[in-house]
Amino acid sequence: MNDRDEDPWYADGLRFACTGCGNCCTGEPGIVRASDDEVARMAGHAGLEEAVFRDLYTHRLSSGGVALRERSGNACVFWREQVGCLIYPVRPRQCRTWPFWRANVASEGHWARAAEGCPGIDHGPLFDAEEIRACVESDGTSGVVPE
Template sequence: MSSSSGFERRFACTGCGKCCTGRGSYVIEVSRREQRRIQRFLGIGRDWLRRRYVFRFDDERESVRMHANGDCVFLEEGKRCRIYAVRPAQCRTYPFWPELETRQAWRAEARRCEGILLGKSKITVRAE
């Protein structure tokens, strides 16, 4: 594909965990439905989930908490996700997010994520 008609986005997760670390004020939006799945998966109640793992970041939305260093609270030793099987949609769809659709944003994220530019799956994005 020529650069004048768009660009290809490739991604293959390497399991490095960098997408879950050091993002600072970044939010991982988590719906009520996703929260219920996490509760069942962890075997905890709603109050405990909200106290330990979730915070409200505006009038209507909630996010997974981050540690002071910016790491997700569900990231365990070895950079593995404790709730991988029931992780929120935002985590499942990384890095194919709207804010990473431009060539410039994709390249910037590739400096952070070793899995970007790898893999056989391609998504073609129209020219900017």
């Protein structure tokens, strides 16, 4: 038996519907990672040369890789009040897979903790275990699960 044969605690699925509150794009400092392909897509969307886009909107992580810059107050550089995400169609995978990150679905406790900052969690349509697992396996995050 391997991990895939075992039912996760979310075997019956989990509910999520984004309210657009912006909590996950603002507030506490965070790291939104972006792959080279994602940087290229975002630069194309913004109509900028990739090198210019990297200079303006990303920074290198000491742990390796690239992340989006934050503005003052820790908001993502692409978040605008009343508007939302300026690059929504090409936002990085890490943003697309929220809240189904390995760190959030590691246990019911981790999920409950994520829900404290995200009012969309446990509301809206049901995502089945396979959809959730697909996100978890490629969530775009560091994959580190907090204690």
